[in-house]
Amino acid sequence: MSKNKAGKNKLVKTKESTKNQIRKSKTKANNYIYWLGFILVITFIIYFSSIKNDFVNFDDERYIFQNEVIKEISEKNITKWFTTYYDGHYHPLSQLSLAIDYRIARLSLPISFQVHELKANVFHFVNIILHILNVLFVFLLVKRLFGGNEIAIIVALLFGLHPINVETVAWVSERKNLLFALFFLTSLFNYAKFLQKTDHKYYYYSLLLFILAVLSKVTAVSLFFCLFLIEYFLEKKTFNKKVLLLKLPYFVIAVVFIIIASLAQSSSWDERTLPYNFIDKIFLASYGFIQYIVKIIAPLNLSAYYPYPVDIGNDINMIQYFSPALVIGVLILIFALIKKKQKELVFGLVFFILNIALLIKLFDIPYGNYLMADRYAYIPSIGIFIMIGWGFAYVCKKFKKNKTIYIIIIVIYIGILSISTKNRINIWKNSSTLWTDVIEKYPDYSLPYNMRGMDRIAKQEFKKGISDFQKSIKLNPENVASYMNLGMAYKNTGNYDGARDILTEAIAINDTLSQAYYLRGYLEFQVNSLENAIRDYTKYLELKPNNVKALLDRGFIFTKQTQYNRAFNDFNKAIELNPDNPRSYYLRAVAFQETGNKDKACKDFKKVSELGVDVRNEIELNCM
Helix, strand or coil: CHHHHHHHHHHHHHHHHHHHHHHHHHHHHHHHHHHHHHHHHHHHHHHHHHHHCCCCCCCHHHHHHCCHHHCCCCHHHHHHHHHCCECCECCHHHHHHHHHHHHHHHHHCCCCCCHHHCCCHHHHHHHHHHHHHHHHHHHHHHHHHHCCHHHHHHHHHHHHHCHHHHHHHHCHHHHHHHHHHHHHHHHHHHHHHHHHHCCHHHHHHHHHHHHHHHHHCHHHHHHHHHHHHHHHHCCCCCCCHHHHHHHHHHHHHHHHHHHHHHHHHHHHCCCCCCCCCHHHHHHHHHHHHHHHHHHHHCCCCCCCCECCCCCCCCCCCHHHHCHHHHHHHHHHHHHHHHHCCCHHHHHHHHHHHHHHHHHCCCCCCCCCCCCECHHHHCCCHHHHHHHHHHHHHHHHHHCHHHHHHHHHHHHHHHHHHHHHHHHHHHHCCCHHHHHHHHHHHCCCCCHHHHHHHHHHHHCCCHHHHHHHHHHHHHHCCCCHHHHHHHHHHHHHCCCHHHHHHHHHHHHHHCCCCHHHHHHHHHHHHHCCCHHHHHHHHHHHHHHCCCCHHHHHHHHHHHHHCCCHHHHHHHHHHHHHHCCCCHHHHHHHHHHHHHCCCHHHHHHHHHHHHHCCCCCHHHHHHHHC
C-alpha cells in the first residue's frame, strides 16, 4: 500500500510540475507579447511628431507635386506604373501607395485645390504604420531564426528607435524603401518558416512577397543571396539540386529586375561626371562601407547629404586609404567566426554585407553625387543589430552576476538612441531645418546652400535666398543649378540686368543649358530687346524643338516684329503639337487679325471659345 501511495504521490507531483512548467512557459510567452506591444507603441509615440512635418524640397516635389500619375487612380495610370519608368526608377507598387495617400489627402481640400495646398500628414502617418509593421516582422524573423526572444526584443527596439532610420520614415519620398522592406522581411520570414516546417505554401508565399518587394524597389534583389545565408544559419543543405531549383525562380526574378533597373537609370539620368577612377572608387566605397558600420553603432553627425570626402580635383585623403584594410579585416573576421562556429555573428555580419554591397557606390549605383545615405542602411542595419542583440544575450548568460549592469547599459544606449531619433525627426520638419542641419555639418559644400535657397525663395524670402545661391556659386563655380536659381531670384525681384548677367555666366559654363536660354529670352523680351529674345528662344528650340510654350513666345515676338510668316510657322507647329491649347489659337487669331484676314481670325477665336476661354468681344469684332 505504501508503495502504491508513494507512486501516486510521485505521479501527482510530476503532473503538478508539468503544469507549472506549462504555466511558466505561457507566462514567458505572454511577457514577450507584452514586450512586442511595448516596442510597437513606443516606436509609434517617438515617430508620431513627424505627422506634423511638411514636405521637403528633396525629391518630394518630383514624387508628389510633379508626379501626374499619382493624382488619379485610373486604368491609364495603373498601366503607366507597370509599363514605364519614373525618375530613373521602376517601382509601380510605390507609385500605387503614393496615389492612395494622395487621394486620401485631397479629401479635406476643395475640388479646385492647388497642389501646393496638399498636406503631408497622411503620407507621414502611412510611413509610420509601415515602419511599425517592419519592426513587427524584424521581431518575428529574428525570433524564428534565433529562438531566443531576448535577441528579438533588442533587435526590434534598435531597428524601431535608431536615428539612422529617421530618413526612411520621416521622408515622404522614401515610401519605396519602407514598402520594399515590408515585403522583403515577410518574404524572408516565410522562407525561414518553409525551411523549418517543409510546408511548400510558405515557399510560395515567400516567392510572391519577393515579387512585391522588387516591384516596390529593385534593391530587394539582395534577398536572393540572403536565402543562402538563412540556409547556412538553419544548417540546411544549400547546394543540392533540389534546393538550388527552389532558388531558380528567385534568381530569374532578380536578374530581370536588375536589367529593368539598369534600363530605368539609363533612360533618365545623364552619365556620371565624378572625377574618380576605379581605384579611387575602391577607397571611397570602402570608406563608405566602414562609415555605415560606425554610424549604425554610434550614430553621430547623421545627415541628409554626405558629400564625397574630397573636393573635386584633389587627391583622396589619407583617412580613406586605411578603409580597404579595414574591409579586409571584416572579411577575415567572418572566416574566423565561421571557423569558431559562431553562426549568429556570421549571420549578422554577412546579412549586413549582402544588403549594403549594392549601395556603397563602387559603380556609382545608386546614382547621385553623394557617398552614402542613411536610408541605404535601413535593411542592412538589422545585421549589426543582430550582432548587438546576440552579444547582449551572450554576456548576460555568461556573466549572470552582472546581468543587471548589462541591462542598464543597453537601456541607456537605447534611450540615447531614442532621444537622438526624436531630435532627428525635428530636423526633417521642413526644407529649411533639413538643409540648415546639412550646412552646419558640411559648411564648405555647395549643394545644401542651393537647396535652402530654393526653399527661401518659395517662401518669398528673396534676400536670404539670393545670399544662399551666391554662397553656393562661390563654393562651386561650376554648379549651374545655382546660377539658374539665382537668375530666377533676380527676375522675381525685378533685377533683370542681374538675372541676364548670371544666366550668361551659366551658359558660358554649359552651352546646352536649355532653360537658361529660355529664361534669358524671356528677360530680353521684357526689356524690349526683341532680337536678343528671338536669338535665345531659337537656341532653346534647337535644344527642345517641341516645346509649345517657347514656340508661342517666339511666335508672339515675330508678330510684334510683323514677321507674320515666321509667326504662323511657330503657331501652326504649336497647334500640331497640342491642338487643345487655347493660347495657340488666340495668338494665331491676333496675327490673322493684324494681317487683315478676319475670316481666319474669326475661326480661331471661335476655337478659343470652344476650348473654354471667354473671347466674346473678339468674336463680335471679327465675325459680325
